[in-house]
Amino acid sequence: MMEAGILGYSFFQNALLAAVFASIVCGIIGSYVVVKNMVSISGGISHAAFGGVGLGYLAGVNPITGAFAFTILVALGIGILKEKTSQNLDTLVGAVWAAGMAIGIVCISLVPGYAPDLFGYLFGNILLVPASDLALMGGVSVVIVAVVALLFTQLQAVTFDEEYARVMNLPVTRLSLVLLVLIAITVVMLIRVVGIILVIALLTLPAATARKFTTRLWSMMVVSVLLGLVFSTGGLWLSYLLDIPSGATIILLATIGFAVSLFIPRPGSSE
Amino acid sequence: MIPAVDVKEVSYRQNGNLILDQVSLSVHQGDMYAIIGPNGGGKTTLLKIILGLLPATRGEVRIFGNPPEIGRCQAGYVPQFRTFDFRYPITVREMVLSGRLSHLHGATRRYRTEDRKVTDEVLDQLDLARFSERSLLNLSGGEQQRVILARALVGRPRLLVLDEPTVYVDTPSEVQFFDILQDLKRSMTILLVSHDIGVISTHVTKVACLNQTLHTHDTNEITEDMIAATYHCPVDLIAHGLPHRVLKEHQGRVGP
Numbered sequence: 308m309m310e311a312g313i314l315g316y317s318f319f320q321n322a323l324l325a326a327v328f329a330s331i332v333c334g335i336i337g338s339y340v341v342v343k344n345m346v347s348i349s350g351g352i353s354h355a356a357f358g359g360v361g362l363g364y365l366a367g368v369n370p371i372t373g374a375f376a377f378t379i380l381v382a383l384g385i386g387i388l389k390e391k392t393s394q395n396l397d398t399l400v401g402a403v404w405a406a407g408m409a410i411g412i413v414c415i416s417l418v419p420g421y422a423p424d425l426f427g428y429l430f431g432n433i434l435l436v437p438a439s440d441l442a443l444m445g446g447v448s449v450v451i452v453a454v455v456a457l458l459f460t461q462l463q464a465v466t467f468d469e470e471y472a473r474v475m476n477l478p479v480t481r482l483s484l485v486l487l488v489l490i491a492i493t494v495v496m497l498i499r500v501v502g503i504i505l506v507i508a509l510l511t512l513p514a515a516t517a518r519k520f521t522t523r524l525w526s527m528m529v530v531s532v533l534l535g536l537v538f539s540t541g542g543l544w545l546s547y548l549l550d551i552p553s554g555a556t557i558i559l560l561a562t563i564g565f566a567v568s569l570f571i572p573r574p575g576s577s578e
Numbered sequence: 579m580i581p582a583v584d585v586k587e588v589s590y591r592q593n594g595n596l597i598l599d600q601v602s603l604s605v606h607q608g609d610m611y612a613i614i615g616p617n618g619g620g621k622t623t624l625l626k627i628i629l630g631l632l633p634a635t636r637g638e639v640r641i642f643g644n645p646p647e648i649g650r651c652q653a654g655y656v657p658q659f660r661t662f663d664f665r666y667p668i669t670v671r672e673m674v675l676s677g678r679l680s681h682l683h684g685a686t687r688r689y690r691t692e693d694r695k696v697t698d699e700v701l702d703q704l705d706l707a708r709f710s711e712r713s714l715l716n717l718s719g720g721e722q723q724r725v726i727l728a729r730a731l732v733g734r735p736r737l738l739v740l741d742e743p744t745v746y747v748d749t750p751s752e753v754q755f756f757d758i759l760q761d762l763k764r765s766m767t768i769l770l771v772s773h774d775i776g777v778i779s780t781h782v783t784k785v786a787c788l789n790q791t792l793h794t795h796d797t798n799e800i801t802e803d804m805i806a807a808t809y810h811c812p813v814d815l816i817a818h819g820l821p822h823r824v825l826k827e828h829q830g831r832v833g834p
Contacts, residue, residue, distance in 0.1 A: 342666050460687050464676050468662040471729070474629055474655050475679035476647065477687075518667055522713040527667045 330535030337514035351400035355407030361414030431502030588637030654730030720751025
């Protein structure tokens with residue numbers, strides 16, 4: 308029984324725990340990203356995170372800490388610019404996307420010596436998540452669940468119909484910024500698991516699959532979390548079995564799940 | 579009596595273009611006031627300024643004597659269709675319930691028993707109770723529009739503001755929708771805009787025409803002069819097959 312044997316290794320237990328945390332935050336935050344059509348903004352934010360990794364290296368602090376600080380600032384910047392200008396948001400996101408990567412590359416080139424784990428940040432490796440990062444992931448998950456639980460009604464109103472939320476005198480601008488910051492910390496937390504390039508898939512695919520089968524936001528979140536668990540643990544197991552990279556396997560499994568869901572009719576629809 | 583809506587010399591510029599030019603209007607309590615005009619004439623812009631969603635470049639707006647941000651708590655708003663994504667996972671009841679949000683306070687704004695009770699009453703009143711657990715996606719255009727109206731009504735507004743309320747619904751639903759409005763007119767002030775002069779029924783107490791500037795008339799009649807000044811082209815007033823005659827008998831053809 309090879310599968311049972313692998314569970315005995317602490318690195319595999321860590322990987323499973325990381326998969327659970329990742330599924331929880333992806334299911335919750337990814338649902339907002341999907342229903343509010345924020346996929347490209349989230350892509351921009353996640354690539355900007357690479358700039359934070361580079362700045363962290365350059366400053367000599369933990370690159371993940373650098374990524375948290377920088378990515379939150381970028382998310383707030385996008386939110387404020389979106390509010391202030393009538394500029395096409397797509398252009399803004401494209402600029403942030405590329406500039407973030409560029410900052411990262413420049414910073415890393417300025418650090419003397421060999422940057423050890425670049426590939427790890429871009430593509431992630433769930434099997435190498437250290438225990439200290441696991442504690443961080445757990446903490447971030449708790450914060451995200453708590454904030455969403457407290458602001459659920461208002462975040463639903465703002466993501467459903469922003470203009471009406473304004474008429475209802477909700478603090479729409481502040482709530483939108485809160486949502487962007489939640490996306491930012493989710494993305495950074497997932498960098499170790501699937502990496503900057505693949506994070507957008509883990510954020511959106513379970514939620515996009517779940518939307519089709521649910522009529523309430525909270526049930527969409529629950530189904531997304533469950534799908535995320537299936538994809539991430541299934542992908543982990545498959546990657547071990549076939550000896551292929553774990554992050555990419557998880558994403559491919561999620562993509563197959565999403566593709567299959569496209570052919571399943573929406574329940575309760577008359578078509 | 580304080581007017582329900584008081585617009586004083588409001589102008590609005592967007593990217594240098596003058597969208598509204600010194601528009602003034604008073605909607606008195608109990609009025610059912612219709613603003614008609616062509617697409618791009620500034621009707622939606624005016625409603626958004628009234629509700630405080632856009633800042634007027636010049637001029638002033640009052641709702642029941644208060645600035646928009648305060649006054650709009652006494653207003654129900656039926657925006658133009660499709661300002662939101664119909665695939666959003668939300669049930670009819672949840673969406674209607676969100677119309678209570680302006681009555682809630684505190685950091686979390688949890689709904690109270692009272693909010694749920696009012697919501698169920700309004701769902702019953704608009705014959706929507708049987709759809710309450712469904713998603714918006716599986717409803718007809720007329721039903722969707724009644725849901726949007728229900729959301730505006732659960733706040734128990736004194737003023738109802740409707741933007742192109744029947745543009746996406748079929749004719750029977752449109753007739754039904756105006757029957758509902760006629761009912762509501764007894765208990766609240768109604769302000770609506772439309773690009774289609776055919777929707778103006780005898781229920782309307784006042785009509786104004788808006789195309790950058792506002793032409794008012796103190797009755798519910800639309801005069802040929804108003805139409806000519808607003809649309810800048812001859813309009814065949816009779817061809818719409820109106821459910822009720824709101825136009826004067828013609829003395830001659832409009833325009834050349």
